[in-house]
């Protein structure tokens with residue numbers, strides 16, 4: 279036996295095998311770790327590539343050269359959140375990228391919208407929602423107040439508001455915390471399990487202190503009698519795809535731009551997205567006898583005989599469609615500017631049917647009536663059992679607006695909403711400026727180009 283412990287060849291071989299096994303184990307573990315790291319890197323890179331290639335995909339899908347970048351999508355979502363629709367803003371980001379958390383900009387945006395959402399409180403006192411209304415705005419005072427027909431000039435003085443006054447009114451209401459809402463955002467029809475319709479109020483979610491209000495514009499027809507009197511002549515779709523107005527200068531040249539309420543309000547909201555609640559716009563009301571929106575669309579009216587054509591109808595339809603896409607509510611103002619409250623039931627039915635036949639196919643399904651002359655079919659009592667109401671309801675109307683000089687008048691019926699509207703016009707500003715104090719300061723708004731006095735009605 280050797281003096282020292284020497285391994286036998288068999289022992290040596292065992293040891294070598296053991297060592298090899300251990301080395302293989304270590305190598306295997308290392309390979310596994312490497313694989314995990316590589317996979318991790320691959321997934322991370324895929325995520326990042328996904329975020330950026332979405333832009334290209336979207337651009338291809340939209341067929342336009344426009345590329346939707348992260349900044350674009352955040353800008354769009356910011357606007358939604360500024361209009362108090364935080365859920366829609368969050369959804370916009372999430373639908374842009376499922377991996378939004380891995381992008382600081384996108385993740386910060388979502389956190390911002392979630393924080394803003396926490397600051398909104400329900401405005402539930404619908405009885406205190408005021409509704410203001412206008413007629414076609416006066417662009418050129420020197421023309422409107424000097425038309426040959428003195429009664430007409432007096433009417434413009436009493437019932438109209440100038441472009442400059444309207445702009446100042448919007449500025450002041452914005453500064454005072456008013457936020458434009460749509461009638462349908464105040465309350466909407468819900469159907470219960472028995473199929474019964476019920477008009478149910480919807481809480482409007484606004485920051486503390488903000489005040490919702492409704493706006494409407496009557497007779498958005500650009501009547502023949504207003505030709506050459508300093509008013510816009512029609513609503514068209516502008517080069518930017520937004521509704522705008524055409525205006526004919528006295529020398530016959532035609533220009534487009536901010537010549538009436540629609541484009542002025544669009545631009546105002548564009549500058550102040552927090553002036554409009556979740557995309558709300560005003561309600562626009564139409565009679566039928568001279569056509570709508572400046573297009574001569576009535577085949578039955580004497581005034582339109584020479585100018586009516588299918589082409590006019592198609593043009594009006596396209597503008598109406600665009601207005602609705604932009605959030606405007608389109609409403610009935612009766613076909614012949616009829617006083618629905620004062621006239622006989624049969625006369626009202628005849629007029630309402632005519633409106634349904636000639637105007638509704640252009641503006642699409644309509645659930646809102648803005649009574650001509652503010653002449654409601656009932657007094658302050660509700661509509662229950664009112665045959666005129668039953669008829670109008672049968673035609674699909676659920677929202678009814680009259681004219682009321684008080685600040686607020688809202689009636690929530692079982693299956694309808696009624697609201698009083700206030701005229702912000704020459705007459706009210708001249709005779710009762712204090713009645714408008716909650717919204718505007720007449721002394722700052724009054725257009726110096728108006729005649730100094732407004733004749734009594």
Ligand SMILES: [Zn+2]
Nearest residue numbers: 496497650651
């Ligand atoms: Zn009217």
